Amino acid sequence: MSKETASPSLLTAVKELPGNVWKSLFRNPLPTNDLERSSTSFTNFFLHIHPVKVHKNTLRPLYTLGLGLVSFFLFVILVVTGILLMFYYVPSTAQAYDRMLDLRGSVAFGTILRNMHRWSAHGMVAVVVMHLCRVFLTGSYKKPREFNWVLGVVLLLLTLLMSFTGYLLPWDQLAFWAITVGTAIAGYAPVVGKDIQFLLMGGSTVGQEALLRFYVLHVAVLPATLTLAIAIHFWRIRKDGGLSRPADADPTPPMEMMGAQAGSKPSLPEGKKTYGLQGLVRGPLTKVNNIPDNTVFSWPNLFMSELFVFVMTLAVILVLALLFNAPLEEPVNVMHPPNPAKAPWYFLGLQEMVSYSAFWGGIGVPGIFVGLLLLAPYLDRSPKGVGVWFSRDRLLANTIFLTFLAANIIFVIIGTFFRGPNWAFVTPW
Amino acid sequence: MRFALAVGTFLILVIHGVILYHQFSHKWEAHQIAYFNQAKAMAKGDAERAALEARSPRIEQTVVADFGETRVDRCTTCHIASDDPRFSTYQQPLKTHPYSLAMGDVQKNGRWERRHKFSEFGCTVCHDGQGRGLSPKDAHGEDEYWPDPLLGAAVQENWRKEFVPMLKGKEFLEANCAQCHTSPGFAGTPTVRRGMDLYYASNCYGCHRIEGLSDGTIGPDLTEVGRKFKVDYIYARIKDPKSVLATSIMPKFNMLTDQDIRALVIFLKSRKGKNFSETEMDRYRLRATGGAELVQAHIKPVQINPAQMARQGEQLVLDRACTACHKLGAKDGAVAPDLTFEGLLKDPAWLDAHFRNPRSTMPDSIMPAFRFTEPEFKAMTAYLSGLKTVPALPSPEAAYKALCLRCHGDKGNGQGPIAEHLDPSPRDFTKAAFMNSKPMDRLVASVRKGVEGTSMPAWERILDDRQAKALLDYIQTAFVKEPRQEPKPRNLPAANPVASSPESIARGEATFVNRCAGCHGRKGDGKGPNSLDILPKPRNLRNAFFLSSVSDARLFDSILYGVQGTAMPSWIDYGLSNNDVGDLVNFLRNLNPKPKGGQNAGTI
Structure with a gap:
């Protein structure tokens, strides 16, 4: 059209550019009423994975201890620092150790990146195990969360594998011999053990092939798998009705408002009737009318808690990274094993057990333990004791679990501190 | 929670500050700036000054590919004045690397020129250390894990202070x-x-x-x-x-x-x-x-004068570190047997053969074959075979201490100071079952005639029959600690009932592989899979000296009735007949061709 109409609008457009860009990015202003609070959660990609409203029980710090979130944030820190480290790392036996020296000595922020990555990795193993303990001890694996529990166990195994494959990459004595011991433990499995060991190492000893395999597993295969599994894990939390909580956490709604009763079998949708999306969602969050509940808006309650957990996680990792340097021992010397050669600490319980019996310690007992963990929700079908720490109804299950756990922790402690040359018993003082 | 959040966020901010500070305040930058300033003060012209002005701190490095693996030496990042002759009086790290004629540096027109240019050689090729590091601890290799600390300069934390x-x-x-x-x-x-x-x-x-x-x-x-x-x-x-x-x-x-x-x-x-x-x-x-x-x-052979053989031999024995292992008078290396009265124990031929190749006379000896010259061996043999002073042995106890203790130990348990270096290991006298299962004649013979192919020498020129018996009595009371019992004669064939033939040897081998190889090993060398757990170790049946020194009757005795106090069982209980043992003996005899020499072959 004419210039007169175009030029002022261009000027205004330039004037309003920052505001418009901001508004297009964040569609809502800081919310002031419930509608806007809902809308904020709903329209933001990173927030929309959360429910608009969240149960008060979910926000109790002493119930969850934030462990799941901590593991996730550690994973995020690991991905970010890991990608930065990838710019400097070469998975070659000739160069890997030199690259470590460069990272420690010359690369800008190299030391802090490596330290953060190292301590987050150790931390993630520990926190994921603690998360598993929390879920077990509160009985949260029970129906309908059985499969999410299974996924969680798989995530733990993936985390261990991540940490284990990363352990080799510095290519120093610590890495080389820990992986030699670790893969040897895999070799004790019946029938397929030797094949698995060969597949992992790409040969009969840890060498260039093993380094390349571990690298690819560590930076591509496992992170991708882990990301996918985490996504499903999160998605299922919502589809399973949020975090677990005790049966009496929700006020009983009037029967006529809930449609199908808790006791009767949920009927499948029939052809005659049409259902909205809400009708398909399981659990008491399906809120039809203004029934009383114990939920609060995610904004700001949930998001503030998550931010808090993130800030604390990052702060702890940064402090650790500043205070303690990641170890870097001698360059690999295939002819000169340290005595004792120890696996990474989280496998030292296995190594300790292997020192009594190769098969039972390395494969049998851990296999049974993992098997029991995977099957736990299908063996323990009692609906009681969900959502409470150390419920009396779960005395047997919790006792069995804690016994296994304590045994493993004791073995890890013995293996870490009480084993000297030739795996003889020594006192650490 | 908001307060905690604020504190946490502030903490993260502070840590980032610390990290940034560390990142942008390197010691090496300070060294380089000091260098630039000093050099500017010394600069002769404006051009040089301007050139220095234009320089800013950066990581200096030399990449050397000519010596072994590619080296990346960043040493000159701190030692930036190492090639600047004006800084010879400065303190490290800003000190000039010294010039020296010994290193091939030459002075031309009053200026030194290096033979080993840093740009060609780098630093670590001579000095070791870790070229990639930028902090003194890393670069000098003071971190206990670095394999090549600065040679002759760096000290790692775990090194022994003394x-x-x-x-x-x-x-x-x-x-x-x-x-x-x-x-x-x-x-x-x-x-x-x-x-x-x-x-x-x-x-x-x-x-x-x-x-x-x-x-x-x-x-x-x-x-x-x-x-x-x-x-x-x-x-x-x-x-x-x-x-x-x-x-x-x-x-x-x-x-x-x-x-x-x-x-x-x-x-x-x-x-x-x-x-x-x-x-x-x-x-x-x-x-x-x-x-x-x-x-x-290298070892500079000594000219041997036939007239002074023994004296020169003595000098050689002292000079060539024999007493690092052996005992000779007051000198004692605590590894190998006592040579103080060697002339009474071994004859010159044995000594000479043992010098040339120790295993030719003692199949499991750990003594190396030294590369001395023929005349030197002769002189040493002459000296050692002249050591014939009979020690004063006032009592059997004194005799035990002087002659036996070194191998059999002060407790008589076969674990004397040098026992771990001997193969087969010395007899354990505390095993009463063994001592009382052998007739006195046999024990006296072992003492006086020695045991062929082992470290047990023949003591007959030091101990007469009476002294040997007294010594054995002492051993009986001090170590065996059980009254002496003469064993009953066993039912043994006087001679091997089976004539040696290829068939007999083949049968013997089959029996051996079935019954004996678990301990004595498939090769008969005493290193079978079970041998690791057995003390005394199973006999090395390839020790031709030993094997040919024992009679068939003794082999029959050991196999049929076992060796008490050892892991050797009584095979008569496991159904071996005289003929089976006869085959075994033929197999063992066939395994060991009769050796030449040896001090007292065939005496037992």
Whole structure:
């Protein structure tokens, strides 16, 4: 059209550019009423994975201890620092150790990146195990969360594998011999053990092939798998009705408002009737009318808690990274094993057990333990004791679990501190 | 929670500040700025000053691909004045690297010119250390894990304090000079040369192999010792071998002074396998020769005067470090038997053969074959066979202490000070079952005639029949601690009932593989799979000296009725007949051709 109409609008457009860009990015202003609070959660990609409203029980710090979130944030820190480290790392036996020296000595922020990555990795193993303990001890694996529990166990195994494959990459004595011991433990499995060991190492000893395999597993295969599994894990939390909580956490709604009763079998949708999306969602969050509940808006309650957990996680990792340097021992010397050669600490319980019996310690007992963990929700079908720490109804299950756990922790402690040359018993003082 | 959140966020901010501060305030930048400022003050013209003005701190590095793996040396980042002659009086790190004629530097028109240019050689090729590091701790290799700390300068935290003074000094750099200047006569490496001479003079070569220099097989191969180990470790291994490895059988060489050990360490540090001046062809030749000639060349043979054989022999025994293992008078290496009255125990022929090849007379001896000359062996034999002073033995107890204790131990349990070095191990007298299962004649014969093929010598020229019996009585009361019982005669064939034939030997072998190989090994060498758990170790049945010294009747006795106090069972209980044992004996006899020589073959 004419210039007169175009030029002022261009000027205004330039004037309003920052505001418009901001508004297009964040569609809502800081919310002031419930509608806007809902809308904020709903329209933001990173927030929309959360429910608009969240149960008060979910926000109790002493119930969850934030462990799941901590593991996730550690994973995020690991991905970010890991990608930065990838710019400097070469998975070659000739160069890997030199690259470590460069990272420690010359690369800008190299030391802090490596330290953060190292301590987050150790931390993630520990926190994921603690998360598993929390879920077990509160009985949260029970129906309908059985499969999410299974996924969680798989995530733990993936985390261990991540940490284990990363352990080799510095290519120093610590890495080389820990992986030699670790893969040897895999070799004790019946029938397929030797094949698995060969597949992992790409040969009969840890060498260039093993380094390349571990690298690819560590930076591509496992992170991708882990990301996918985490996504499903999160998605299922919502589809399973949020975090677990005790049966009496929700006020009983009037029967006529809930449609199908808790006791009767949920009927499948029939052809005659049409259902909205809400009708398909399981659990008491399906809120039809203004029934009383114990939920609060995610904004700001949930998001503030998550931010808090993130800030604390990052702060702890940064402090650790500043205070303690990641170890870097001698360059690999295939002819000169340290005595004792120890696996990474989280496998030292296995190594300790292997020192009594190769098969039972390395494969049998851990296999049974993992098997029991995977099957736990299908063996323990009692609906009681969900959502409470150390419920009396779960005395047997919790006792069995804690016994296994304590045994493993004791073995890890013995293996870490009480084993000297030739795996003889020594006192650490 | 908001307050905690604020604190946490603030903490993260602070840590980022600290990290940034660390990142942008390197010590090396300060060194470089100091250098620029000093150099500007010394600058002669405006152009030079402007050039310095234009420089800003940066990481300096030399990449050297010519010596071994590619080296990245960033040393000059701090030692930025190392090639600037004006800084010779400054403190490190801003000190000029010294110039010296010995290193081939030359003065032209009053200016020094380096023979080893830093741009071509870098730094770590001579000095070691970690070229990539930028902090002194990293770069100098003071971190206990770095394999090549700055030679003769850096000290790692875990090094033994008392050794540290001996591990410092410029002489250590000679070990790296010798990577290119390999000739032992090279003027720049006198300490390496001295260490090499000591390597031969102290008989190190007898046990250790260094490709091209020596071919010992008893101790570890030292061809790459300088690449594998740090100086403190090598020093400690020589100074006090057992302090590093409790199971080490290396003797403590007391005649070496600390300075000697230091020279040896510097020599050993120079042994890094393939060095820079070697071609593949040199390497091949070295492997082919083994080094015997070099040994001869190094140990400087002594001209033997036939008139003074014994005296020269004595000198040789002392000079050539025999007492590092053996006992001779007051000197005692605590590894090998006592030579004080050797002339009474062995004849010259045995000594001569034993010198040339110890295993020719003692199949499981750990004594190395030293590469002395023929006349030298003769002189040493002459000296040793002249040691015929009968020791004063007032009582059987004194006799035990003087003659037996070294091997059989003060508790009589066969674990004397040198027992671990002997194979077969000395008899354990506390096993009453064994002692009382052998007739007195047999025990007296073992004492007076010795046991062939073992370290038990014949004492007959020191102990007469009466003394031997008194000694055995003493052993009986002091160690066996059970009344002596003469064993009942056993039912044994007088001679082997089965004539030796290929069929008999084949049957014997089949029985052996079935019944005996578990302990005695498939080869009969006493190293079967069960042997590890058995003490005393199963007899080495390939020891021809021993085998040919025992009669068929004795073999029948041991096999049919077992050896009490050992793991050898009584095979008559497991159904072996006289004929089966006869086949076994034929098989064993066939395994061991009758040896020539030996001091008292066929006497038992």
